[in-house]
Amino acid sequence: MKIPFNKPYLTGKEVDYIQEAVVSGKISGDGIFTQKCHGFFEERYRFKKTLLTTSCTDALEMTAILCDIKPGDEVIAPSYTFVSTVNAFVLRGAKIVFVDSGKSCPNIDASQIEELVTPKTKAIIPVHYAGIACEMDEILDIARRHNLFVIEDAAQAIDSFYKGEPLGSLGHFGTFSFHETKNIISGEGGMLAINDEDYISRAEIIREKGTNRTAFFRGEVDKYGWVDIGSSFLPSEIISAFLFAQAESLDYIQEKRKRLWALYYELLSPLEKAGYFDLPKIPPYATNNAHMLYIVCNNSNDREGLIKYLMKNDILAVFHYQSLHQSTYYSNLHDGRKLLNSDRYTECLVRLPLYYELNEDNIIFITSVINDFYNNSDVKW
Numbered sequence: 444m445k446i447p448f449n450k451p452y453l454t455g456k457e458v459d460y461i462q463e464a465v466v467s468g469k470i471s472g473d474g475i476f477t478q479k480c481h482g483f484f485e486e487r488y489r490f491k492k493t494l495l496t497t498s499c500t501d502a503l504e505m506t507a508i509l510c511d512i513k514p515g516d517e518v519i520a521p522s523y524t525f526v527s528t529v530n531a532f533v534l535r536g537a538k539i540v541f542v543d544s545g546k547s548c549p550n551i552d553a554s555q556i557e558e559l560v561t562p563k564t565k566a567i568i569p570v571h572y573a574g575i576a577c578e579m580d581e582i583l584d585i586a587r588r589h590n591l592f593v594i595e596d597a598a599q600a601i602d603s604f605y606k607g608e609p610l611g612s613l614g615h616f617g618t619f620s621f622h623e624t625k626n627i628i629s630g631e632g633g634m635l636a637i638n639d640e641d642y643i644s645r646a647e648i649i650r651e652k653g654t655n656r657t658a659f660f661r662g663e664v665d666k667y668g669w670v671d672i673g674s675s676f677l678p679s680e681i682i683s684a685f686l687f688a689q690a691e692s693l694d695y696i697q698e699k700r701k702r703l704w705a706l707y708y709e710l711l712s713p714l715e716k717a718g719y720f721d722l723p724k725i726p727p728y729a730t731n732n733a734h735m736l737y738i739v740c741n742n743s744n745d746r747e748g749l750i751k752y753l754m755k756n757d758i759l760a761v762f763h764y765q766s767l768h769q770s771t772y773y774s775n776l777h778d779g780r781k782l783l784n785s786d787r788y789t790e791c792l793v794r795l796p797l798y799y800e801l802n803e804d805n806i807i808f809i810t811s812v813i814n815d816f817y818n819n820s821d822v823k824w
Contacts, residue, residue: 445757446809451623451630452799454692460684472677473657476684480634483690488609490617490636492643494650494676495683499598499620499633501676503531506616506635508649508672509642510566510592512537519559520568521551522768523785528570528596529767537565541768543782547724549792552784553578557585566592569614574626574732575725576605579613586614594618598633601626602697603732611636621686626700626734627693629686632678649673699799700733706803707736707795710810719817720745736795737763743790750793752816758809760793 464476477495484493496502512518514536520529522541529539540559545552549572556567567586569577586593593614597603600610601619611617616639621632635650637643647657653673658664689696708722715722721739725731740746746762753760766785768777795809 446759446796446801446805448759448761448794448796449624450798450800451628452696454688454696456688456691457685460688461681464680464684467680470680472679472683473660474680474683476680476687477678479687480683480690483687484634484636488612488636490609490612490638491640492637492646494635494637494646495678495686496633496635496650496676497678497682498527498631499596499618499622500527500531501674502616502618502633502635503527503594503596504534504674505646505649505676506592506594506618507531507535507537509616509646510594512565515563516565517561517563518566518568519556519564521549521570521785522766522782523549523572523764523788524570524596524767525598525764526767526770527598528568532566532568538563538776539767539773540564541777541780541782541785543780544784544788546784547721548572548575548726549785549788550575550577551582553581553585556582557589560585560589560591564589564591566594568594568596570596570598571600571603571610573723573737574600574603574610574734575723576600576603576610576729578726578728579605580728583613592616597636598622599625599734600732602693603734604730606728612638615639615642621689626696626732627686627689629678629682629689632682632686645671650676696799697732700797701731703797703801703803703806704731704733704736706806707797707810710806711738711813714814714817717817733797736797738793738795739788740791740793746791746793749813749816753809753812756812758796758812760795763788763792763794765789 481493512535516537518532518537519540523544542551595614595617597611597617598620603610617636619634621629648671653671656667659667766789
C-alpha cells in the first residue's frame with residue numbers, strides 16, 4: 444500500500460530508553476520509566492494521580508471495580524464507541540443503556556442522557572471521539588444531581604481540552620490509550636487518571652492484584668498482602684520506557700499532526716460545501732488534538748465506493764465503529780430505541796490516513812483522489 448492508514452512513529456529515543464531499563468535490572472512494572480511517565484502526565488495535565496496500565500481496556504476495567512459495579516447496575520454510554528468502553532462494565536454484571544450520537548458529531552448526545560437515568564444508574568461514560576470533547580458541563584451537572592460516577596473514555600483524547608481543562612481531568616476518572624494508532628504510543632498501553640483523591644489508594648491496590656504492594660514499596664507498611672479484588676494491570680518497564688520517549692516528543696508530534704489535519708480540512712472544504720459529505724465539527728468549547736480526520740458520507744454506497752476508489756489508488760482509508768446496540772452480543776439486550784445518528788456514523792463515516800510521517804504532498808494526492816471520485820463522471824462508483 445502506497446499510503447497506509449497508519450504508521451507508528453519512532454522518535455529515536457525508544458530503543459535507548461528500553462536499553463536503559465534493561466540495564467537497570469528492573470523491567471517489571473513501576474520502575475523508573477513508569478514513574479517518569481506518571482510525573483510527566485500529572486505535571487502537564489494536573490491529574491491528581493496517574494497509573495499506567497497495559498491498555499485503555501485495563502484502565503476501564505479498573506474504573507468498573509473502583510465504582511463497585513454490580514449485577515443489576517446500569518451504566519449509560521454511547522453506542523458509537525469501541526466495545527472496551529462498555530465491556531469492562533458488562534464483565535461486572537452491569538446493564539448498558541446506550542445513548543445516540545449527536546447529529547453533527549459522533550460524541551454522545553448529552554441532551555438525551557437525563558431521561559435515561561433510573562434509580563439503578565451508577566455511571567455515565569462520555570467518549571471523546573476523535574479527541575473532540577463531549578459537552579461535559581451538562582454531563583457533570585446530571586451526574587452531580589443524580590450522584591453518578593463520570594468516567595471519561597479519553598482513549599483518543601490525549602492533549603485535548605474542554606474549556607481549557609484537559610480531557611480526562613473532568614470526571615472522577617479518565618482513561619487513555621497508547622495503542623499504536625494513537626498520537627503517542629507504546630505499541631499497546633494505557634493510563635488511568637484519578638481525579639478524586641478518595642480513590643487513589645484503592646486504585647493502587649486494584650492495579651497490584653488486590654494487594655497493598657505499592658504501599659509496601661514506599662515503606663508505608665512492613666509487609667503486603669491480599670486486601671481487595673484486583674488484577675495485574677501494570678505495564679512492564681519496556682512499555683513505559685517506549686512511552687516516555689514519545690511523551691517527551693509530544694509537542695512536536697502534535698504540531699505536525701495539527702498542520703496535516705488543517706491541510707486536509709482546507710483541501711476538502713470545497714467538497715463539503717458542495718454537499719458531498721460532512722467534515723468534523725469542532726465545538727467552541729473543544730480543542731482539536733488532530734487524532735483523526737474523518738468524513739461522513741451521504742450514504743453507505745458513497746462510503747463503500749470511496750474506500751474502494753482510494754484503495755485502487757493505493758490509499759488505505761477505513762470505516763470505524765459498528766453501533767454496539769446493533770451488535771450480535773448486545774442487540775437482544777438493548778431496549779429497542781432507535782439510535783439513528785449512531786447508525787449513520789456506522790454506515791457513512793470514513794477515516795483518512797493521518798500519522799506523523801505523512802507529508803503535505805501525500806495529503807494533496809489523497810484529497811485529489813477524493814476530488815476525482817466525486818467530480819469525475821468517468822469514475823465508476
